[in-house]
Amino acid sequence: MANPITDTVHAFRASALLRMLPERPRLLALGEPTHGEETLLHLRNDLFRQLVEEGYRTIAIESDCLRGLAVDDHVTSGAGVLDEVVAQGISHGWGASAANRELVRWMRAHNEGLPASEQVRFAGFDGCPLEVTGATSPRQSLTALHGYVAARLDADLLPCTGETLDRLLGADAPWTEPAAVTDPARSVGQSAEAGRLRLIADDLAALLDAQAPRLAAAGPQEEKEEWERARLYARTATGVLRYHHWMADGSPARLDRLMGVRDELMARNLLALAERGPVFVHAHNGHLQREKSSMRMGGKRVEWWSAGALVDARLGAEYAFVATALGTIRHRGVDEPAPDTVEGLLYALPQDRCLVDAGRLAGVFGDALPAPRVSPWFGYAPLDPAHLAGGDGVVFVKDMVPA
Template sequence: MTASLGNAARPFSPAALTDLVPAGTRLLALGEPTHGAEEFLDLRNELLRHLVTAHGYRSIAVESDCQAALTLDAYAGGAGGSAGSDGSDGSDGELDTVVRAGFSHGFGAYAGNRELVRWVREFNAGVAAGERVRIYGADGPLEYTGAAAPGPALLRLRAFLAARLPSELLPTEAELLRLHGPGARWTEPAAALDPARSVGRTEDAGRLRLLADELGTLLAAHRPQFQHEEDALWRAELDARTAAGLLRYHAATADPGPGRFDSLMRQRDLMIADNLEAILRREARRGPILAFAHNRHLQREAGRLTLAGRRLHWWSAGSLLASRLPDGYAFLATTFGTRLPDDHPAPDTLEGLLSTLPGPRTVLDPARLAAVVKEWGWVKERVPADHTYFGLDPAELERVDGVLFVREIARQQGLFGGTAD
């Protein structure tokens, strides 16, 4: 270990991380290099507790279905009333049920996510309503096999407007149902790989997309009329974003062209960015927010991924947010050395270099680390052993506000670890 590398490093503590966060940050993004590693969920939870108790943060947004996460927030006491005011007893069994329903992508199976919800509920039970921590989902209702049907969000949006505006301004519920048809035709798993199996570019889908735009425009145009119904308006705007985003995503799914997967990645990150920006507006009077998602979603540079031999390129949610919030967005990237038992970084990679540092968890000043990398000139980006993670790009360190290195992580199970459950 050289002295210059040591000068860039500090043992991990939440305070060591927040010392690197620029003043005026409104959206603090914490990335992870892989999903399902409990080590990064634990770090997130430690950081959130510190941000809440020492820095006035009152919300966290996670990479999970924005609609399903409403269940998490209600259980945790962030959606009105004290924790448990819905008559629930907060038992372990109920917590397990809520977490599995409230997280998408199978993330409800992880102990760190269960602990997040448990701690937020416990914290909220002891504070005034305005000080409660809210839990949000930043992702769209998307899974690896496809996207949800847009109908439920669209019908809820119409019902909200129908209760408050003249009926002649709105399409009928019957028309929306007719154009939408059975939900199963939108969620057809085969459409993920075969655009011909998607209904996203049918005549009915095109008409539905136009009506969704009209409903969203009505909501925006009449917003002053609804602004005193804060919670109901928040849900209506969430439904408007969700319906529009899903219809765009399904249209991209039906695209037979060579840029299909680039478009799908672009649409997803746009949904994440729009959701996070909306959360930021809602939380503006209560403090900054912590966002937690994959490094690839939150990084300031464009996203890139090789899929089936094709190099994909799209603007990440982080790059979109950094352009919208030039002085309010900060990004903390995480990475790891060894994934047990035998996935070790090569010595000439950034992770190999960081593995020479003492201690299990290290916080690094990215400017100093970038200077070391530039001076040495031989540090490369890590080539993953499989599809389940990405290394940090040494060339992009100057776009990061802080780096957190974990020496060892356990191999995850299932999809994200490449092994069977």
């Protein structure tokens, strides 16, 4: 019996993907259903190199937005040593990835001798860090923001002095207290000092916007870059303090709010990156899909709107999302998919990897959706057949190879 989805399948090429979309997106997002698989990261690298030929100049990955600045400095100017830059500039422990190292190495080599307007750029777009396993101190982002504004504007315009800011921040240990993850009472996020810091961060961010004609509209490109970084510090400072506020919340919606705050900051970072030109984005499917995301945490179902859903609400057709689906991850106990699942039908195809038109595939199934796949490993989230119509494409990779 012929596979009914054969006519929806294309070769995995950037040119084929862009032809499949109604218009060229400012933000083109490729999701992955699990983290840490080198096969998927090399696939991401291949696609980015092809997209550079199509006019894309920035790659944004699910990594610390502030630490990523060192990687961007390296690929654009050669600052730092490659191994150190990758190890320190890519968070979540993914600096050890050979594929991530190769991405940064290739970007630096590509940029050699090119003018700034033609160079490729690197960005992390995640918080720094904002995870349900812990959170960071707002010190780095807030002091950097204050320092930028203090160096350029009259002291009378600032909401506080640097000394006052340092006193309110206090030691970093209470901000990073691991026990606050499960015990809101251990969080300092709703202390009097934290409340005042939120107001200061908001005032500094507002001051940055109010002084934009002076800080951004005039001067050389270097000054505009510094203003953009100050905007990143402002987004991060306000986002981190908001995250800490909800870590101290004891209501049933606590985890939903924490996940939502993280993705809202992700979305703001992506929208800011899109202002400077087309961006290729890579992160977990759950952060990029248009549908509401969910997972089970602490014995309950947690729901939030993903960064992709938030960006899509702003950009519409200028945002495109391509999910990745997998056949096997045998080293994780994920064997061949059942034939009545989307992954099972794709696994029966001869290609090791392919690009699928998600809209046409959803049309083939109609109301008779395939069965959802169930993963025996918690770290892999199978494709939800009900979400097919909400995506622009699916990249299918038949088998994962251990690193």
